[in-house]
Amino acid sequence: MKQFFTFINKEFLHVLRDRKTLLILFGMPVVQILIFGFALTNEVKNSKIVVVDYAKDVASKEIINKIEASRYFEIDHILSGTNELETAFKTGKIKMAVVFPENFNSNLLHQNKAQIQIIADASDPNQATTLTNYASSIIADYQSQMNQLNLAPYRIQPQIKMLYNPQLKGAPNFVPGVMALILMLICVMMTAISIVKEKEMGTMEILLVSPFKSILVILSKAVPYLILSTINVASILLLSFFVLELPIKGNLFLLFSESILFIITCLTLGIFISVKTDSMQTAMLLSLMGMLLPTLLFSGFMFPVENMPIPLQIFSNIVPAKWYYIIVKRIMIEGLGFAAVWKETLILIGTTIFLLFISLKSFKIRMS
Amino acid sequence: MENKVIICKGLTKRFGDFIAVDNITFEVQKGEIFGFLGANGAGKTTAMRMLCGLSKPTSGEANIAGFDVYKETEKIKKNIGYMSQKFSLYDDLTVLENINFFAGIYGLSDAEIKSNSQSLIESLGMQDLADKRVGSLPLGWKQKLAFSTAIIHKPEIVFLDEPTGGVDPLTRRQFWDLIYEASGNGITIFVTTHYMDEAEYCDRVSIMVDGRVEALESPSNLKKQFNVGSMDEVFYHLAREAKRGE
Amino acid sequence: MESVIVKNITKVYGKEKKIAVDHVSFSVSKGELFGLIGPDGAGKTSIFRILTTVLLPDGGEASIDGLDVVKNYKEIRSTIGYMPGKFSLYQDLTIEENLNFFATLFGTTIQENYDLIKDIYIQIEPFKDRRAGKLSGGMKQKLALCCALIHKPNVLFLDEPTTGVDPVSRKEFWEMLKRLKQQNITIIVSTPYMDEANLCDRIALIQGGKILQMDTPQNIIKSYPDSLFAVKANNMHKLLPFLTEYPERKGSYAFGEYAHFSFNGNPDVSALEKYLKEKGLENIEIKNAEVTIEDSFIKLLS
Numbered sequence: 001m002k003q004f005f006t007f008i009n010k011e012f013l014h015v016l017r018d019r020k021t022l023l024i025l026f027g028m029p030v031v032q033i034l035i036f037g038f039a040l041t042n043e044v045k046n047s048k049i050v051v052v053d054y055a056k057d058v059a060s061k062e063i064i065n066k067i068e069a070s071r072y073f074e075i076d077h078i079l080s081g082t083n084e085l086e087t088a089f090k091t092g093k094i095k096m097a098v099v100f101p102e103n104f105n106s107n108l109l110h111q112n113k114a115q116i117q118i119i120a121d122a123s124d125p126n127q128a129t130t131l132t133n134y135a136s137s138i139i140a141d142y143q144s145q146m147n148q149l150n151l152a153p154y155r156i157q158p159q160i161k162m163l164y165n166p167q168l169k170g171a172p173n174f175v176p177g178v179m180a181l182i183l184m185l186i187c188v189m190m191t192a193i194s195i196v197k198e199k200e201m202g203t204m205e206i207l208l209v210s211p212f213k214s215i216l217v218i219l220s221k222a223v224p225y226l227i228l229s230t231i232n233v234a235s236i237l238l239l240s241f242f243v244l245e246l247p248i249k250g251n252l253f254l255l256f257s258e259s260i261l262f263i264i265t266c267l268t269l270g271i272f273i274s275v276k277t278d279s280m281q282t283a284m285l286l287s288l289m290g291m292l293l294p295t296l297l298f299s300g301f302m303f304p305v306e307n308m309p310i311p312l313q314i315f316s317n318i319v320p321a322k323w324y325y326i327i328v329k330r331i332m333i334e335g336l337g338f339a340a341v342w343k344e345t346l347i348l349i350g351t352t353i354f355l356l357f358i359s360l361k362s363f364k365i366r367m368s
Numbered sequence: 369m370e371n372k373v374i375i376c377k378g379l380t381k382r383f384g385d386f387i388a389v390d391n392i393t394f395e396v397q398k399g400e401i402f403g404f405l406g407a408n409g410a411g412k413t414t415a416m417r418m419l420c421g422l423s424k425p426t427s428g429e430a431n432i433a434g435f436d437v438y439k440e441t442e443k444i445k446k447n448i449g450y451m452s453q454k455f456s457l458y459d460d461l462t463v464l465e466n467i468n469f470f471a472g473i474y475g476l477s478d479a480e481i482k483s484n485s486q487s488l489i490e491s492l493g494m495q496d497l498a499d500k501r502v503g504s505l506p507l508g509w510k511q512k513l514a515f516s517t518a519i520i521h522k523p524e525i526v527f528l529d530e531p532t533g534g535v536d537p538l539t540r541r542q543f544w545d546l547i548y549e550a551s552g553n554g555i556t557i558f559v560t561t562h563y564m565d566e567a568e569y570c571d572r573v574s575i576m577v578d579g580r581v582e583a584l585e586s587p588s589n590l591k592k593q594f595n596v597g598s599m600d601e602v603f604y605h606l607a608r609e610a611k612r613g614e
Numbered sequence: 615m616e617s618v619i620v621k622n623i624t625k626v627y628g629k630e631k632k633i634a635v636d637h638v639s640f641s642v643s644k645g646e647l648f649g650l651i652g653p654d655g656a657g658k659t660s661i662f663r664i665l666t667t668v669l670l671p672d673g674g675e676a677s678i679d680g681l682d683v684v685k686n687y688k689e690i691r692s693t694i695g696y697m698p699g700k701f702s703l704y705q706d707l708t709i710e711e712n713l714n715f716f717a718t719l720f721g722t723t724i725q726e727n728y729d730l731i732k733d734i735y736i737q738i739e740p741f742k743d744r745r746a747g748k749l750s751g752g753m754k755q756k757l758a759l760c761c762a763l764i765h766k767p768n769v770l771f772l773d774e775p776t777t778g779v780d781p782v783s784r785k786e787f788w789e790m791l792k793r794l795k796q797q798n799i800t801i802i803v804s805t806p807y808m809d810e811a812n813l814c815d816r817i818a819l820i821q822g823g824k825i826l827q828m829d830t831p832q833n834i835i836k837s838y839p840d841s842l843f844a845v846k847a848n849n850m851h852k853l854l855p856f857l858t859e860y861p862e863r864k865g866s867y868a869f870g871e872y873a874h875f876s877f878n879g880n881p882d883v884s885a886l887e888k889y890l891k892e893k894g895l896e897n898i899e900i901k902n903a904e905v906t907i908e909d910s911f912i913k914l915l916s
Contacts, residue, residue, distance in 0.1 A: 534654035536821060604781055
């Protein structure tokens with residue numbers, strides 16, 4: 001037993017002395033959460049806009065009020081003419097302008113047709129599209145109200161379709177995804193590399209020749225990463241709770257237990273790779289291409305699995321991250337209990353046992 | 369002047385406070401087999417890099433094949449060949465592909481490449497092996513091929529970095545036969561090594577200790593000078609006082 | 615008492631059935647320093663791996679202190695010390711951490727067997743907090759030897775311990791081995807350097823997976839059949855081909871600053887000198903040469 005602890009201690013020294021790995025280990029979760037949380041979000045809140053109202057009638061007032069009321073826009077100020085628009089945009093604060101022409105309401109009532117000009121700052125095209133979409137939908141909303149009053153039967157209704165969830169909220173989807181991704185990366189790749197490194201350095205030969213049980217060599221490699229990954233899970237949850245203001249609806253203990261189960265699954269996967277490969281390069285490529293890519297593609301975190309062709313949907317079932325992603329989503333976001341995730345839990349346990357079994361089977365106490 | 373292909377005067381290289389190569393001075397004649405010896409960390413590699421034009425000296429002068437190491441590094445590179453024990457040929461290319469590749473790097477014309485590689489393969493007696501991958505050849509063959517490839521562009525000087533480690537004595541003899549032949553053809557051979565066996569074959573050797581050249585003589589004169597039977601003992605006498613490790 | 619017994623072991627690799635070890639047999643007595651001398655690819659490492667139980671032989675059998683290398687591998691693993699050729703320690707651990715780690719691995723402590731490694735360890739102890747990656751080649755080698763000795767093994771296997779090490783460290787290393795021998799530890803060492811053969815009690819010259827000759831270095835040299843001459847002239851690259859063309863030649867090859875030469879039949883030195891003079895060589899020197907292991911090896915190969 002003392003040998004086992006000495007070994008684990010040595011593994012910790014390896015990890016702690018390698019500053020770059022350490023930085024990746026603990027920096028990556030923070031960076032990923034922040035990137036996904038802020039930079040990549042599709043959500044647009046309180047964008048500043050200006051309004052030029054030449055009409056100053058009932059309809060324009062009503063639409064302005066609606067825009068004002070939405071949480072997407074904040075009317076910075078109202079301009080008296082379009083000649084001031086350019087300066088307003090150049091300050092950079094203004095993202096969009098809405099211009100009502102003269103006789104807006106009367107046009108609408110008498111000609112059944114009116115125009116509103118929406119000008120957006122397209123230096124960020126994605127944001128511009130999102131904003132104009134919001135604005136159009138607000139206008140459409142007003143139109144349908146008018147239609148219901150049946151004041152004018154020939155209105156043109158703009159067709160706006162939202163491809164993503166109407167709230168456009170990002171955080172709930174990506175936090176479980178980032179958790180799956182990071183655990184996969186750390187546990188699979190780092191374990192595999194650290195074991196294969198011993199083979200490459202020639203130290204594995206000595207370890208084999210020593211009376212220390214060879215299988216313990218491998219298990220003791222997994223322990224430090226189990227601990228470090230658990231710390232990572234905690235830090236991701238803390239970050240998402242305090243920084244992204246995402247509450248954990250379900251049972252925290254259950255969430256942690258499931259995470260540790262997934263970590264163990266990943267560790268056995270890492271061990272399996274290390275047993276099968278002899279060079280760090282191969283181990284790294286295999287973990288990246290064979291594990292990370294499927295996690296990104298098939299866990300349902302980036303691309304909805306339901307929309308994939310049937311063969312790919314079937315394939316997605318062997319990606320452990322998919323099940324973990326479902327588990328975390330159910331517990332953390334939907335607030336469900338163990339009853340809702342027992343099936344997925346069983347699948348993960350099964351995978352782990354299977355991987356452990358074949359790794360132990362193919363682990364050699366000798367060289368070939 | 370025309371007979372000296374390496375002229376080195378007070379050559380020095382500093383890295384911060386550390387003097388890797390400390391004021392070394394020597395000359396090498398055309399066609400000479402010159403052994404450049406020293407323990408790990410004595411400054412051999414740094415000195416050789418300067419002579420090959422890969423590293424700029426801090427001070428001192430050096431002239432390689434008539435070119436200045438400060439200003440004419442590109443011309444130096446065209447006139448030297450290089451072979452190291454660690455890397456010399458691509459294992460996954462065939463014998464002929466390797467020869468053509470290295471001949472190509474040195475800017476030989478297609479006609480020259482064709483005739484040179486033909487004669488090289490014939491002189492080594494490797495006609496049957498030309499289309500074999502280099503990785504499948506025995507170590508001895510690889511070394512001979514690597515050496516021949518390093519001089520395919522007929523350089524003035526060829527630098528050899530521990531060329532014959534790990535081969536059997538008979539294969540090593542065949543390798544040295546090639547070296548003698550090249551030296552007979554006027555190619556200067558500059559061998560760095562810390563195996564004194566290899567040193568015994570050189571016309572003259574220099575021994576570096578802690579960045580300085582501590583001895584510069586023929587092996588037989590050095591053995592006389594230290595009154596010992598082998599270069600190994602000469603080296604031991606000089607290097608055991610070394611302060612520097614790696 | 616025989617410490618290591620090897621009988622007809624054979625090892626074949628891969629689909630091409632490349633024979634790495636070809637019916638090799640030898641035995642090493644307790645406390646003996648035995649050398650396997652041969653170039654890269656001769657089969658030295660395969661033999662070491664079979665004896666240290668990390669590789670299964672395809673034929674033959676071997677035992678260490680009466681324990682079979684296949685059946686009793688577990689017992690053997692705690693009684694031998696092994697320094698593989700590739701072994702490079704843990705670069706990111708200090709000297710002391712490395713040593714401590716290997717001590718615990720073998721279920722012992724540094725203190726318990728300190729007297730065994732003391733001579734070697736005191737040379738590197740001043741740097742015990744330095745990481746192994748920052749050590750010089752000679753110091754790394756000393757540390758590796760300490761790690762292999764820390765559990766007081768009965769048999770020590772050293773696979774090419776002096777490859778890539780400068781002459782000063784090599785000399786020191788062999789002196790350490792001589793002292794270890796006095797502790798009654800059996801040592802099997804491999805090397806591609808012929809000049810190290812003289813430092814062993816007994817050697818096996820090995821090439822292509824086969825043992826060419828096995829005896830004490832002195833006996834091997836004594837059994838050299840021809841009288842050997844050292845020849846020197848002003849121009850080495852001309853001398854060698856002229857010697858090869860000499861009608862009465864049995865063998866000739868470069869040997870350091872001389873060429874070694876043996877005659878077919880009775881040696882006639884003056885005739886050879888005359889021949890070389892006629893060829894235009896000057897400063898000719900011909901003398902009796904001392905036979906070395908390298909000459910014996912060349913003889914066996916040709």
